[in-house]
Amino acid sequence: MNLEPLYNKKNPWPQRNAQQVLFILDTRNSLEQEVLRGWIQHHASADNQAFDAPQVSINLKDERTGFDSGQLVMSLALPADTLVVPLRMVWTPSEEGAVTLGRLRHLVTGDPRKPSARRGRKILEEAPDRVHLLVGKPDTVDNLRHRFENNNTVSSSSSQEAFANFVARQASVVLDMAERQLKGGRYKMPRHVASTLMASAGFNAAVQELADAQDRPKEELMKEAAEYMKEMVSTPSSFWLDVYARFNTFCLGLGYEEDIVYDRQAVEKLREVVRNNPAMLLWTHKTYLDGMVVPKVMWDNDFPMPHMFGGANMNFPGLGYLLHRAGAIFIKRSFQDNELYKLTLRHYVGYLMEKRFPMNWAFEGTRSRMGKLMPPRYGLLKYVLEACHTTQAENIHIIPISINYDIIRDVEEYATEQTGRGKGAESLKWFIGYVRSLARPMGKVYMDIGEPVVLPQAPDPEDKLALSKIAFEVAVEANHVTPLTxxxxxxxxxxxxxxxxxxxxxxxxxxxxxxxxxxxxxxxxxxxxxxxxxxxxxxxxxxxxxxxxxxxxxxxxxxxxxxxxxxxxxxxxxxxxVIHFFVNKAIIELALVRASEETGASALELFWQEVDHLRDLFKFEFFYAPSEEFHRQIREEMSRYGDDWEESLGQGAAGFGKLLQNMTPLVAHVTLLTYAEAYSVVASLLARKEGYESLELNDCVSEALTYGRQAYLQRRISSESSIGKQLFKNGYQMLQSRGLTEGGTDSLKEERRELARELRELLRRIEVIRAIGVANRGAGN
The missing domain is CATH 1.10.10.10 (Winged helix-like DNA-binding domain superfamily/Winged helix DNA-binding domain)
Incomplete structure (x- = not known):
């Protein structure tokens, strides 16, 4: 092999020739070691180096076991100004091979970027352009030792070995940075996370504090934390990232058009945000495929793969293995009482945020069974913000992402679930069946990126109000960027x-x-x-x-x-x-019907009373702007129907008719009927009980499912879409917020009946709007 052309492309020696040098060679086999040593020697001879620099070979990419750092321990006993220079040999695939990266057959034939020694010699002879020699950013032993001592806690007996492991990890980091210049940003991934955390001073201090509080030995807690890290810490690699990208493309391509609809400028803006700030990408959740959409768009745009939180229910054999190696962080379903688990998770997340590895998850926590945005779950957001608070992160960017589809395969399943039937447990067999069911035309996928919610600093972990406000802002922006399809x-x-x-x-x-x-x-x-x-x-x-x-x-x-x-x-x-876009207009239409029953100044007062009443009635269904901003939105919408709309309200039915001429399309019946009917079911159910009887959530939902079915058969409600577990749960929350679910005095029965009458009256006004809409369509023809 003639390696001189390869060697001449770059000199591994630092420019300061008089300084002592220690080379760390990242090698997997004898060939890579031979080539890197030859590279060093070639330039040592050319530059007449006066000494033979020590060289240590370590496989820095193998995270399955600890480093074999024995040689490095001895070599680091050099003068403080010794420069440590990491070297690596990188193999890139041929143009044809690049197209097939990530195929499972490479598990057998081998990743073309990691050839065996025999195959590597053949590549060097036939395609030397596929071979690249990299130099990581050098640093002195003195600088490395200071960084190590400032950030790590170790006993004196193991300090030399711990320092050697630290140097090896730093060499891996700077070589990865150099390699990304060659391979692309999508391969940015954290390395040796567990060992870094276990050695960090911050984590050790936190574990010691917990050990003192629980009166347990720190060593015992550290051993337990190491087991937690094996479960939760993701171990991504280039090969499995390629496999995951191909897998996502395959699954989405079974039923959807190849190109996801998104704004490329918004993605580039997102890239800048993530590069310069701690960031979270919070997406709306409608189907199991959501978790594939963001990674696919990121991958297609050479974006660092965001780490994704996943429930332990998805960590089953096969899929769990793949996801864990592609950036997924599987966490326990419940760990409220496990302080060590929470501490470990917090420090892991803090490390990722500090190193600018973006996090992403479904901030609703579960798939929306009704299409509209569900209330956000605070759990993960709380832990991530706690981690940011611990690390004193600044300018935290929370980016809402709305994911939508023309057709969703899961919707029939959701409709069945809402009738009270449970869903099956996730498993490999279930997942294979699910993927097979995607093979039918379902249109397009849409991904829309909202404006970030920016936090100068993370709120205090005990500030629950701040957390709810942040989640609310994210939800509002996610709704705002959801497109009409x-x-x-x-x-x-x-x-x-x-x-x-x-x-x-x-x-x-x-x-x-x-x-x-x-x-x-x-x-x-x-x-x-x-x-x-x-x-x-x-x-x-x-x-x-x-x-x-x-x-x-x-x-x-x-x-x-x-x-x-x-x-x-x-x-x-x-x-x-898309119903959230029309809620304000629906409220206006119903408030106008109510106000039309009065004349003069009282009509305007009644209008605003009804606006606020309806906003409160459906507060468990929709996200509204704060009261002052909400009123401004209502006034702005009303002004579109006439500058003198307040005077028109005072004219009673005549003014109502005048306003309606400019209000096409009417939407109250198509926007709020489902929710009003569902609420009328639970209210009627409660009104049948005596004042001393209480109503529990599970009983309410169970009884409402059967009572709602009866109401539908009697056509007291118009559609089976008004019968559903989630609707009745929200209806129960509405009853509870009015203090009607807990048994009390006999007068409570009348209050319950009054609410049932109120909802029947609301349904009457919705029917008025529907009738006007039908009449207007007929008039138009």
Whole structure:
């Protein structure tokens, strides 16, 4: 082998020739050791080096076992100004090989970036351009020792070995940095995390404090913490990151179009945020595929793979093995009483944030079974912010990410779950079946990045109010960047007309009205929303028909579209993904109906009372702006219907009719009917009980599921979409917030009955809006 051209590309020797040098060679086999030693010798001869620098060979990439640092311990007993220079040999795949990176066959044939000694010699002879020699940033023994002593706690008996391990870890870090210049940012990953944490002064001090509090030996706690780290600490590698990227592309490509819809400029802005700040990417959760969308977009844009939190339920054989090696952090479902586990997790997360490794997880905690955003779970956010508080992190950026789909395979399952049936346990067999079920056309995937919620510093861990405000801001921004899509608007139109079917012209008229309203208010619309949908009704709508979400009847003189009653729960899911944009308008419409029953100044007062009352009634369903900002939004919306809207309110029914002329489309019936009907079920259920009887959550949900079914059969509620566990749980919270669930005096029975009457009256006003909407459509024809 003629290695002179390779050697001549770069000189491994530092420029200060008079200084003592120690080379650390990162080698996996005899060939790599031979090549790196030859590289050193080649330039030593060329530069007439006056001494033979010591060389230590260690496999720095093998994290499965500790370093064999015996040689390094001896070599570090050199003068303080000795320069430590790490070297590595990197193999890149051929152009053809790069396309096939991450294939499982490489488990057998070997990763092309890690050839055996025999195969490596062949590459050196036939394709030397695939071989690169890297020099990590040098540092002196003195500097390294100072950093070690400032950040690590070790006993005097093991200090030399601990220092050698520290130097080896630092060599690995600087070589990885050099390698990323060659391979790309997507391969940025933390290395030797567990050993770094176990040796850190901060972690040791925290464990000692806990040991004193629990009156247990520190050594015992450290041993237990090491076991926790084996469970939770992710061990990503280039090979498994490639496998995971290919796996994500495969799963998403089974049913969805190849290109995810996102704003590339927003991704580049995100890159700058993550590069310069501790960052969390919090995404909305609708399906198991959500966890694949963010990594795929990041991978496609050469973005460092974000670490993802996952529940222990997903850590089953096969998938768990892959995810653990691709950045997943599996944590126990419950560890409230395990102080050592919490401490270990906090320091692990703090380390990742400090080193600018972004975290990502579903901040709702579980998949939304109704389409709309669920209340955020505070657990993980609390622990991450506690870690930031411990490390005194500054300018923490929390970036909301909204993930949406045209069609979701899981929705039928959600509808079934909401009737009271449980879901099956996750397992490898279940996952294989789930992946196979994705192989059907489901349209596109959308990922939208919101404006970061920026924290100058993490709040005090005991400040629960601050945590809830942060989560609320993230939720509001996630809703704000959720785009309107064709399925969401079609289902909104057809559910609003149900049980009536609509002609194609009527559907197009509705879509144009909804789009026009949204555009005039700056509501986000999908970047690739096809405005010529009137000419392409067979495209995505055809998929919805094939999925039995929409019914198409073409045997009459006109083609009509509708949603059958049994499909309302499924169709409601897609409508609910964008329902938050229309809630304020729905509240206005219902408040106007209420105010139209009065005249003069009392009508305006009644309007605002009803606005606030409805906001409070549905506070467990939607995220609103703070009261003052909410009132401003209402006034701004009303001013669009007339500068003199307050005077019009005082005219009673006549003024109401005048305002309605400019209020197309009407949305109260399609926005709030489901929730009002569900609440009426739980309120009626409670009203049947005596005043001394209490109602527990589980009993409420169980009884409401059966009582709601009866109400639907009696057509006291309009749709099965108003029957669901989550709806009834939120309804129970509403009852509880009014002090109606705990048994008390006999007068409580009348209060319960009054709420039931109030909700029946609300349903009447919703029916008024629906009737006006139907009449307006007829007038338009």
């Amino acid at each position: 064709f399925p969401s608007l079609v289902t909104m139109s057809l559910l609003g007309a149900a049980p009536k079917a609509l002609t194609e012209a009527e559907v197009v008229e509705d879509l144009n009205a909804l789009l026009g309203w949204a555009e005039s208010r700056g509501v986000r619309i999908s970047h690739d929303f096809d405005r010529s949908f009137a000419d392409q009704m067979e495209g995505l709508l055809g998929i919805m028909i094939d999925e039995n979400i929409v019914t198409r009847y073409d045997e009459g003189p006109e083609i009509v579209y509708g949603i059958s009653l049994e499909q309302h729960p499924v169709a409601s899911y897609y409508r609910n993904t």
